[in-house]
Amino acid sequence: MGKYILAIDQGTTGSSVSIMNSRGKIVAFNNQEFEQIYPKAGWVEHNPEKIWKSVLVSIKNVFKKSKIKPSEIISIGITNQRETCLVWDKNTGKPIYNAIVWQCRRTTDACQKLKKKNLEKVVQKKTGLLLDPYFSATKIDWILKNKGKKSKVKDYLAGNIDAYMVWKLTNKKSHFTDVTNASRTSLMNLDTLDWDQELLKIFKVPKSILPEIKNSNDLFGVTSGVPGLPNGIPIYGVIGDQQSALFGQTAFKSGEAKCTYGTGSFILMNSGTKKVISKQKLLTTVAWKLKGEKKATYALEGGAFICGAAVQWLRDEMGFIKSSSEVEKLANSVKDTLGVQFVPALAGLGAPFWQPEARGIITGLTRGVKKAHLARATLEAMALQNVDILTAMEKDLGKKLKNLRVDGGAAANNLLLQMQADFLGASIYRPKLTETTVAGAAFMAGIGVGLWKNKAELTKINSIDKQFKNKLSPTLRKKRLSEWSKAVSKTV
Numbered sequence: 001m002g003k004y005i006l007a008i009d010q011g012t013t014g015s016s017v018s019i020m021n022s023r024g025k026i027v028a029f030n031n032q033e034f035e036q037i038y039p040k041a042g043w044v045e046h047n048p049e050k051i052w053k054s055v056l057v058s059i060k061n062v063f064k065k066s067k068i069k070p071s072e073i074i075s076i077g078i079t080n081q082r083e084t085c086l087v088w089d090k091n092t093g094k095p096i097y098n099a100i101v102w103q104c105r106r107t108t109d110a111c112q113k114l115k116k117k118n119l120e121k122v123v124q125k126k127t128g129l130l131l132d133p134y135f136s137a138t139k140i141d142w143i144l145k146n147k148g149k150k151s152k153v154k155d156y157l158a159g160n161i162d163a164y165m166v167w168k169l170t171n172k173k174s175h176f177t178d179v180t181n182a183s184r185t186s187l188m189n190l191d192t193l194d195w196d197q198e199l200l201k202i203f204k205v206p207k208s209i210l211p212e213i214k215n216s217n218d219l220f221g222v223t224s225g226v227p228g229l230p231n232g233i234p235i236y237g238v239i240g241d242q243q244s245a246l247f248g249q250t251a252f253k254s255g256e257a258k259c260t261y262g263t264g265s266f267i268l269m270n271s272g273t274k275k276v277i278s279k280q281k282l283l284t285t286v287a288w289k290l291k292g293e294k295k296a297t298y299a300l301e302g303g304a305f306i307c308g309a310a311v312q313w314l315r316d317e318m319g320f321i322k323s324s325s326e327v328e329k330l331a332n333s334v335k336d337t338l339g340v341q342f343v344p345a346l347a348g349l350g351a352p353f354w355q356p357e358a359r360g361i362i363t364g365l366t367r368g369v370k371k372a373h374l375a376r377a378t379l380e381a382m383a384l385q386n387v388d389i390l391t392a393m394e395k396d397l398g399k400k401l402k403n404l405r406v407d408g409g410a411a412a413n414n415l416l417l418q419m420q421a422d423f424l425g426a427s428i429y430r431p432k433l434t435e436t437t438v439a440g441a442a443f444m445a446g447i448g449v450g451l452w453k454n455k456a457e458l459t460k461i462n463s464i465d466k467q468f469k470n471k472l473s474p475t476l477r478k479k480r481l482s483e484w485s486k487a488v489s490k491t492v
Helices: 049-064 108-116 120-127 136-147 150-155 161-169 196-202 243-247 308-316 323-333 369-397 414-424 437-451 453-459 472-487
Strands: 004-010 014-020 027-032 073-078 085-089 158-159 175-176 212-214 235-240 254-263 265-272 285-288 297-304 339-341 361-362 405-407 428-433 464-468
Touching: 004 049, 004 161, 004 437, 014 049, 014 437, 027 049, 027 437, 049 150, 073 161, 073 243, 073 437, 085 136, 085 161, 108 120, 108 136, 120 175, 120 212, 136 158, 136 196, 136 265, 150 158, 158 161, 161 175, 161 212, 161 235, 175 235, 212 361, 235 243, 235 437, 243 254, 243 285, 243 297, 243 437, 254 369, 254 437, 265 285, 265 369, 297 369, 308 323, 308 369, 323 369, 323 414, 339 369, 339 472, 369 414, 369 472, 405 437, 414 472, 437 453
Parallel strands: 004 073, 073 235, 175 212, 254 405, 405 428
Antiparallel strands: 004 014, 014 027, 085 158, 254 265, 265 297, 285 297, 339 361, 428 464
16 A cells, blocks of 8 residues: 545635655646635635535545545645635534635725724734735624624634635544634734634634634544545644645745745745744744644745736737747747836735735837837746845845745746846746645645654655756846836836
8 A cells, every 4th residue: 555645725716636645746636616706896705615515526536537545545634725714503514604715805994994993013913914804804703793693603613714624524523723824814823823812802703613723734633424535534734825835845944935926926935933023014924833843933925916917918908929828938039128117016016015006007118119028028027026025025034035936837937937036136946846835735744644754854855846046247136126116116
C-alpha cells in the first residue's frame, strides 16, 4: 500500500481535490465548479450544500482518475476560500442561509457605523485587520440578525468554510477551525490566538456558535460516513488558501514572500514570530502555527484588486488578443512601452493605497503607440503594483525582501517575471509545483500525520523550476518607479 495525502482546496469558484504522494508530487487532480449567486448588486453568495456536493464529486473523480484506493489515504488536508462564512443548524445539518462570500459588500454600512464609534483602532490592534465587509464577523452578525431566530441560537454553529468542511467530513462530530482561518474573522486576538470577548461583543457574535481554534496541523477529527472514503481517515491539516500558498512555497523564513498572480495579486510576507501591526495599511495575519512550536508564525498581507484581470480586459473588452497566453508574445514584440503607462485601477486601488474611488488610466499615448506597447505596459503595471505592496512590507518589517516566490496562472509568463525581478531588484523563484495552495494543505496534513518530519524535509521536496535575476541598474529602476508613482497619483 502507498502513502498518499488527500488535499481538498475549497475555492471561490470551484472545489478541487488532489492526491499527493510521499515525494511531494501531485498524482491526480479534479475540479468541480459551482454556482455563484448574486441576489443584489455587490452581494455574493454560495449554496453550502452545493459546495459540499462539489467536494464529494471531486473526491469520487480523483480516485477514478488515479486508480489509487481510498484505503491508501493516510491523512486529509483542507485549504479554503477565507472569510466566506455561514451559520448552520447542528441538529438538522442545514445552513440557515447561504454562505456569504468574501467578495460580498452587504455589510459596508455596518462597518461604517463601527468606524464612527472609533472602533477600528481597537479591531486593528487586536486582529491586525481593518474594518471592512471582507472579513467574517459582520457577515455572521448579518445572518444571525436577518435569518436567525434568537430562540434557536443554542442550535446554531458558525464558521468559515473550513469549519463546515470539517463538520461534514466527521459526520457532525468536530467543530474546529485553525488559527489562519480564525485570524480572518475579526474575532480572534492575534496574541492569545483565541476568540476575544471584547471583539465578540463589538460584532455581536456569540462564542457558543464558534468553532474551537486549533494549530494548523492538529488532528481535526476523522472521516465518518463520507461517500467514497473509508471511516477513520485523520484530518491533520487545515489552513486558509493564501497562507497555504505561502506554506506550499516553503517560505519559512522571516522576509520571504510569495505572490499569487490571479484575478488580483495576493502577496504574503513571512514576518516570523513577530506580530507586526502595519503602519502602511497592510493586514497582519497568522501565517500558521504548528503543534510543538511555542509561537505562531505571522505574515503581512496585501493585494492588488486587478492583476491577471488586466490581461482579461485586453482580451475580452479591447480585443487585443484571443487568449491570455498570447499577451507575452505580443508584449515581447516591442522593446519598451514607448512611454505608455497603464495603471489598472479598474476596481479602485488596493494595498497600500486603499482608494476604492480610483479609476484606471493610460498615459503617454503618441501616434506611434501600438497594441504591443499597451500589452507591455499592462505587464509592467502588474509587476509595478506588486513593488508598491512589497516596499510597504519592507518598511513595516524593517528588513529587505529575501526573494519572491511566485505562483498562479500568470506565473507562467517569463517576461512578466523578469519585469518583476527588475523592478523589485530581487530574485524571483518559480517552483516546479505551481499548485502551491494545494501543496500547502497536503504538506500540512503530511507533517501532522508524520509523513514528513519537519519543514526542512518540505524545503528539499519543493524544487525550483526557474530563477529570474534582476538585470536593471539601480538608476533606471529608481527612474521607472518614480514614473509609476506619478501615474498612480493621477488615478484618484
